[in-house]
Amino acid sequence: MIQTQQIGPVKIFFGKLPSYPYCNTLLVKGRQTLLLDPACEEKALRALAGDEKIDYLFNTHYHPDHIRYNPLFDGIEFWAHRDDAPCFRSLDSMAEWVGVKGTPYEQAWKATLTKAFGFRERKEVKEVEDGTALDLGGVTLQFLHFPGHTPGLTGFLIPEFEILFLADMELSPAGPWYHNKKASIQSIIDSVEKIRKIQAAYYIPSHGQEIFRKDIGPRLDRYLENIYSRERKILEALSTPKTLGELASLSLISGFRLSPSQVWFLFEKTMIEKHLDRLLVQGKIAKNGDTFQREAD
Ligand SMILES: [Zn+2]
Structure with a gap:
C-alpha cells in the first residue's frame, strides 16, 4: 500500500519510491476532478481509474517518471504546458529535447519510453501557460510555470488553501536536475526566485513524502547552493x-x-x-x- 495525505482539496498519493521511475500523484477535487502525473504506483492508479470520475489529466512535464501510467486514463481531456506540448505530440521531439536524438542511446531510449512507460503520441493537448486558471467548481487552480528542469515544467497554486505544488522543483538534497538538452540552469535559478515570492502554507513536491511548511527560504537557498557547489x-x-x-x-x-x-x-x-x-x-x-x-x- 502506498501512503496518501489529504490537504484541503488535494489528495497526495506518494510515489512507491521517492525518485525515478515514480513520482507523487495528485488528485484535486472540486465538483470536477483533476488527476496530475499518474505515476505513483500501478495498483493504486488502477483503483483510481476504476473508482473516480476524472475530468482532466494533467502532466507537469514530459519526463517518464511523471507520465508512466497515463494510458490508464486514456480518453480523458489532457492538459500540459505549451512549452512541453511538442513532446507529448511526438516521441521524436521528446528525443530531441532530452538530447538522445541521433545518439547511440536513441533506439533503446525510445523503446523504453513506449514499452516500459506506455508513451503514446497524442493528437490533442490542451495547452496551459503561466497563470492559466482552471475552475474545478469550488476549487480554482492557478497553473504556474517553473521552467528550467524542462522548458514547460508547471506546478500550481490554490490560493484559498495556500497550497503551492512545486512539481519537479522538488528541493531535494540531490537536485536540481538539468540533464535534458532543453534544460536551463539560469531558468531554474529564476524559478527558485519566483517560488520565493509566493506565500503558501503548504509546499508539495513531486518527489518524497515531506510537505514543506511555512518558510522554505533556507531550502530554496540550499537548492541553489547545490548548483554553485x-x-x-x-x-x-x-x-x-x-x-x-x-x-x-x-x-x-x-x-x-x-x-x-x-x-x-x-x-x-x-x-x-x-x-x-x-x-x-x-x-x-x-x-x-x-x-x-x-x-x-
Ligand atoms: Zn523531471
Missing part, C-alpha cells in the same frame, strides 16, 4: 586541462558511477556542458581545442 567542483577539476568527456567520467554531479553505455552518462555530460557554458561566459575558464582549463584568479 557543482560549479566549484568543476572549477577545481579544471585546475588541470580536461575534455568534456573526461569531466563527465568524474561524475561530479550525479555522484554515482557511470559507464558510457548508460544514458545517464550522456545526461551527466549535458549537465557539465551547461556549467561549462556559464563558466566560459563568466571568464572563469578558457577553452583550448577540446579541453577546458581554469583561468588564473
Whole structure:
C-alpha cells in the first residue's frame, strides 16, 4: 500500500519510491476532478481509474517518471504546458529535447519510453501557460510555470488553501536536475526566485513524502547552493586541462558511477556542458581545442 495525505482539496498519493521511475500523484477535487502525473504506483492508479470520475489529466512535464501510467486514463481531456506540448505530440521531439536524438542511446531510449512507460503520441493537448486558471467548481487552480528542469515544467497554486505544488522543483538534497538538452540552469535559478515570492502554507513536491511548511527560504537557498557547489567542483577539476568527456567520467554531479553505455552518462555530460557554458561566459575558464582549463584568479 502506498501512503496518501489529504490537504484541503488535494489528495497526495506518494510515489512507491521517492525518485525515478515514480513520482507523487495528485488528485484535486472540486465538483470536477483533476488527476496530475499518474505515476505513483500501478495498483493504486488502477483503483483510481476504476473508482473516480476524472475530468482532466494533467502532466507537469514530459519526463517518464511523471507520465508512466497515463494510458490508464486514456480518453480523458489532457492538459500540459505549451512549452512541453511538442513532446507529448511526438516521441521524436521528446528525443530531441532530452538530447538522445541521433545518439547511440536513441533506439533503446525510445523503446523504453513506449514499452516500459506506455508513451503514446497524442493528437490533442490542451495547452496551459503561466497563470492559466482552471475552475474545478469550488476549487480554482492557478497553473504556474517553473521552467528550467524542462522548458514547460508547471506546478500550481490554490490560493484559498495556500497550497503551492512545486512539481519537479522538488528541493531535494540531490537536485536540481538539468540533464535534458532543453534544460536551463539560469531558468531554474529564476524559478527558485519566483517560488520565493509566493506565500503558501503548504509546499508539495513531486518527489518524497515531506510537505514543506511555512518558510522554505533556507531550502530554496540550499537548492541553489547545490548548483554553485557543482560549479566549484568543476572549477577545481579544471585546475588541470580536461575534455568534456573526461569531466563527465568524474561524475561530479550525479555522484554515482557511470559507464558510457548508460544514458545517464550522456545526461551527466549535458549537465557539465551547461556549467561549462556559464563558466566560459563568466571568464572563469578558457577553452583550448577540446579541453577546458581554469583561468588564473
Ligand atoms: Zn523531471
